[in-house]
Amino acid sequence: MTKGMTASARTAPARTPAPATPARGGRRRTRPGRLGLHAFLMTVSLAFLAPLLLAVYASLRPYEETAEHGYFSLPRHLSFDYYKQAFSDSGMSKYFVNSLIIAVPGVLLTLFFASFVAFAVSRLKMRGGLILLMVFTAGNLLPQQVIVTPLYVIFTKIDLPYWMSDSMTLYDSYWAVIAVQVAFQVGFCVFVLANFMRTLPLEILEAAVVDGAGVWTQYWRITLPLCRPALAALGTLQFTWMYNDFLWALVFVSDGDKLPITSALNNLRGQFFTDYNLLAAGSVIVALPTVLVFLILQRHFIAGLTLGASKG
Numbered sequence: 001m002t003k004g005m006t007a008s009a010r011t012a013p014a015r016t017p018a019p020a021t022p023a024r025g026g027r028r029r030t031r032p033g034r035l036g037l038h039a040f041l042m043t044v045s046l047a048f049l050a051p052l053l054l055a056v057y058a059s060l061r062p063y064e065e066t067a068e069h070g071y072f073s074l075p076r077h078l079s080f081d082y083y084k085q086a087f088s089d090s091g092m093s094k095y096f097v098n099s100l101i102i103a104v105p106g107v108l109l110t111l112f113f114a115s116f117v118a119f120a121v122s123r124l125k126m127r128g129g130l131i132l133l134m135v136f137t138a139g140n141l142l143p144q145q146v147i148v149t150p151l152y153v154i155f156t157k158i159d160l161p162y163w164m165s166d167s168m169t170l171y172d173s174y175w176a177v178i179a180v181q182v183a184f185q186v187g188f189c190v191f192v193l194a195n196f197m198r199t200l201p202l203e204i205l206e207a208a209v210v211d212g213a214g215v216w217t218q219y220w221r222i223t224l225p226l227c228r229p230a231l232a233a234l235g236t237l238q239f240t241w242m243y244n245d246f247l248w249a250l251v252f253v254s255d256g257d258k259l260p261i262t263s264a265l266n267n268l269r270g271q272f273f274t275d276y277n278l279l280a281a282g283s284v285i286v287a288l289p290t291v292l293v294f295l296i297l298q299r300h301f302i303a304g305l306t307l308g309a310s311k312g
Contacts, residue, residue: 059281082281113188139187176252232300
């Protein structure tokens with residue numbers, strides 16, 4: 001009996017000791033490098049948020065208080081009176097509509113044209129596709145201010161029907177601002193979408209071709225749904241840029257009733273005195289739609305930014 005036990009004990013595999021479990025309540029040691037990285041990221045984030053936070057803080061305080069004690073002093077009185085005054089005195093409701101009339105069609109047209117060109121360049125076997133992509137990318141290097149005067153002269157000579165423009169020309173119409181925004185933003189979107197479409201499996205389109213899908217079906221029903229994160233990220237950026245733009249509307253629109261929301265802030269500036277706390281409240285109101293768009297598309301926007309960060 002003893003010999004049998006000793007023999008089985010010899011042949012039994014040795015058991016490895018179980019790893020020691022940390023005591024309850026114990027914490028993992030944080031590396032100094034990670035602490036330094038977090039501290040750096042927090043510092044950079046606060047540096048970017050500092051102007052916005054200061055504007056929000058100033059918009060809640062009376063101008064007399066900040067003039068006497070300074071903008072970095074403790075508040076004595078906080079209220080939303082400046083927001084009500086800024087919205088009513090500047091007529092923002094009308095300018096909000098003008099900005100949406102420019103930004104929404106501009107974003108949709110930009111994404112449609114850019115996705116169509118990117119699909120042709122990256123997925124179809126066409127000659128000169130790389131050269132075409134380089135041309136679209138090089139268009140982003142052209143300073144926009146250089147062609148302000150030529151565009152102004154051209155737009156004043158392009159006739160439009162009355163139902164499209166009160167001035168009967170492309171100048172002093174929403175179409176002029178939309179056309180310029182689309183023309184300058186398509187190149188960047190083509191570059192991003194073409195690089196993303198190249199990462200899509202080519203076997204998907206080959207299977208669609210075998211099933212009899214045409215070019216439009218391959219583009220509209222197969223490729224575009226796969227590009228939803230990239231389109232959401234680009235749509236967020238494009239809406240922000242077009243919504244906040246002031247140069248093109250100032251150049252190509254002479255009617256004050258057609259100006260975008262960014263021009264409404266000028267109505268809050270007095271001839272001899274400017275209440276900067278009131279101006280800060282107006283700036284916060286103007287920025288709210290872009291923040292709302294980002295919150296709605298936040299998940300897709302972050303997914304679009306991380307595209308291509310890892311493979312496999």
